Amino acid sequence: MITLHGFAASNYYNMVKHALLYKELPFQEKLIFAGSDELLRVSPVGKVPAITTAEGFNLSESSVICDFLEEAYPAIPLYPESATERALVRQIMKIAELYFELPSRRLIPYVFSGTNAPDAVKEEVRQVLTRGITALNQLCQFSPWIAGKELTMADIYMHYVNVVVKACASTQLDWDVLAEIPGMKEWNKTMSQSDIAQKIEADRVANMPEFMTHIKAQIQAAQPK
Ligand SMILES: N[C@@H](CCC(=O)N[C@@H](CS)C(=O)NCC(=O)O)C(=O)O
Numbered sequence: 001m002i003t004l005h006g007f008a009a010s011n012y013y014n015m016v017k018h019a020l021l022y023k024e025l026p027f028q029e030k031l032i033f034a035g036s037d038e039l040l041r042v043s044p045v046g047k048v049p050a051i052t053t054a055e056g057f058n059l060s061e062s063s064v065i066c067d068f069l070e071e072a073y074p075a076i077p078l079y080p081e082s083a084t085e086r087a088l089v090r091q092i093m094k095i096a097e098l099y100f101e102l103p104s105r106r107l108i109p110y111v112f113s114g115t116n117a118p119d120a121v122k123e124e125v126r127q128v129l130t131r132g133i134t135a136l137n138q139l140c141q142f143s144p145w146i147a148g149k150e151l152t153m154a155d156i157y158m159h160y161v162n163v164v165v166k167a168c169a170s171t172q173l174d175w176d177v178l179a180e181i182p183g184m185k186e187w188n189k190t191m192s193q194s195d196i197a198q199k200i201e202a203d204r205v206a207n208m209p210e211f212m213t214h215i216k217a218q219i220q221a222a223q224p225k
Contacts, residue, residue, distance in 0.1 A: 099132025
């Protein structure tokens with residue numbers, strides 16, 4: 001059976017968990033927070049998520065895990081058949097990661113500590129997000145799914161990327177980024193209504209107190225003595 005390592009408050013963890021549930025694959029969850037030696041044994045850069053495959057092979061990086069799940073378990077597909085359409089799905093995922101997720105993540109420390117990010121950081125983040133908005137406006141179809149008629153991995157990926165974008169941009173930049181892409185908010189709402197997304201959200205909420213305790217302990221440990 002596949003083991004999913006990580007914690008339910010992580011949006012990256014949740015995109016892989018969503019794909020596993022969508023594909024109806026049996027898996028067990030192993031709660032590990034970032035920063036532990038245990039995590040380093042399954043994830044070489046110590047990031048969440050990682051999986052241990054049914055054969056006992058450890059894999060990390062969410063988009064790589066998503067690709068692996070599709071190749072190893074194609075019965076319930078999450079990528080289209082044609083190479084061009086598959087590439088479009090991957091292009092949306094890559095742009096979501098580089099131009100939406102990663103710039104927004106730069107604001108997470110300020111969101112957690114309740115402080116205001118420096119103006120220079122905010123400006124850099126704004127610029128990268130603006131490129132993401134332009135690109136996603138070109139690529140996202142919402143007809144009804146993000147890459148066309150079928151739900152694909154890009155829908156799952158983008159949905160969980162948006163969690164971080166929304167949380168960081170609204171509080172630190174006072175910016176409703178998703179409103180800049182017509183159709184995104186409506187599609188996001190549809191995504192959040194699926195049984196799988198609702199289960200994942202319930203697990204996320206349940207994990208939040210333990211996650212916040214872990215984060216506070218990390219912040220305290222990093223304070224100069
Ligand atoms: N590129 C990685 C990023 C994963 C990531 O940043 N995970 C966060 C949790 S949401 C983490 O482990 N952070 C701990 C750290 O940065 O040390 C992926 O796609 O899986």
